[in-house]
Amino acid sequence: MGTLDWVVLILTQLLIVGYGLWKSQGSKNMQAYLLGNREMTWFTIGLSIMATQASAITFLSAPGLGYDDGMRFVQFYFGLPLAMVIISAVIVPIYRRLNVYTAYEYLEKRFDLRTRAFAAFLFLLQRGLAAGFTIFAPSLILSALLGWNIYWTNFFTGLVVIIYTVSGGTKAVSQTQKVQMVIILLGMVVAGYMVVNGLPKEVSFNDALHLAGKMGKLNVVDFEVDLTTKYNFWSGIIGGFFLALSYFGTDQSQVQRYLGGQSAAQSRLGLLFNGMIKIPMQFAILFIGAMMFVFYMFQAPPISFKRNLVENTRNSAYKQEFKALEQAYDKNSADKKAYALAMVKARKEKNYDAEQAAVAGLRASEKKAKEIKGKANAVMVKADNTADTRDINYIFISYVMKYLPLGLVGLLVSVIISASMSSTASELNALASTTVIDIYKRMIKPEASDQHYLRMSKVLTIGWGLYAIVLSMFANRLGALIEAVNLIGSLVYGTILGIFLVAFFLKKVGSKEVFIAAVFSELLVIYCHTSQYINAFFAAKGVDVGWFFPNINIPFLWYNVIGCLPLIFVAWLLHQSKFFKK
């Protein structure tokens, strides 16, 4: 990064934090600190919700997904607008009427303390683990590409978040997120323009669309009914709906954003704004990735976007083998460029046969590129057996570093840091709120002054922040834990949602029924996840148990449905039984 990049980076970060602190002056009591005095407008709520959901990894990996897998990931968000409507119509009025600080308070009013504590505990467990990785993941990528010390990157990112979250509470988080989201969107628009503008003169935007489309990168919608496909219309609209309903309706890091609205109407409008903007925004980010794929048809891409792994292998005992693969990859890239230019020329001349031949050549060279890359990855692992060769998260930032001019690099790095800080701030804010309201105030010290709870909220925000920083320092030694964090989320979200939906819609069902149903559905979800391991375990011993333990291999999005619907059904069934009617 040049001096101008540093100036842009520091100025944008100072602007963001300064604005947040200035707008949040006067958070002198619990209501102001945890709910922002209920002064938030729909616009602030909407951007804050979007900024909370979109972590730095979203902006790093989504263009990479567009580059590698095309645009079908956008279907993941199809259920979101539907969930926003349900939350606005049903959940917001209930939370507002009961005047709650956290979503889990409602569960005690509706069921009992046990159910409230259970849900709050699951939230603290899951978000507490995730907070460290929200800081760590972008730091890892920035440090690898910019040569920054990962520990100092973690520390400074975490420290800045702690300072403004502790100083201004929810209001500072939401106001800061508003500016962060504006800078993030500005950065992505600039990046998208630069990618398209970087195409050769003879390649028009329409040509680029055809090139991307013919290579299967503009595969936005797939209506095929296939439970094993991770992203299609059905998994997006059904699984995505349940996931969004659970995340936005019951996860305190999101609920806290709209509890601070001036009125239920402002909260609803903020949610609906998110429902209308999220899909076009995600489409645009994935589209940048698809256009980057076209860009790299004309500019030879590196064999891996993980520069440090490439350098390590070039200096290892396998350098000759790796060099040969790099040369083969470069030659294949030159062939791909020739086919791409031939296709553009054929299109201009309306020569259909020549166009088809060029497309066939392009597809063959893409297939060959993947083969060579696979071999190169194997060599990189031979050179360093701890190497993780997946480079999707590095594609976008590598492009930024290599092809964007001075100043814009600083802006895009600022975008990534902003996205990391905005998600972390919401997490710390929500973790502190839940610990104070659902644990400390409810179970440990119920009769204290408002000022005491305010001080505790600030102390706990610092505590959770320091914990997140410490966890981020050890995160690279706990690689498998990242998967565990994602797994815990997908395993519990459906059950939590089921409990809330029973609370909202089955007004006569009591706490005992819902607790038994929750245990049942949680075991069902765990079985769905582990059935393949159970079968594999017994198969290794030569025993086929498939007749008793059927192997259920479905993508994790469906866990949200499996955790939720059986819970509702079992709770209703138990309520109908004579035993519970007594």
Next chain:
Amino acid sequence: MTNQETPQEEQINTEEDEKIGLPSIFKNWTQMYVFVLGELALLICLFYIFTKLFE
């Protein structure tokens, strides 16, 4: 313990909120929700055409 709130109370609060912040182009919240879901349907149709056009 079961929920003590009645659907009637919920309705009263919702009506009060409607007066405060509903955009003037909509008569009630249902119209606003239909608008949001309509946009979703339109986006899916446009995405489908986009996919087929460049396939």
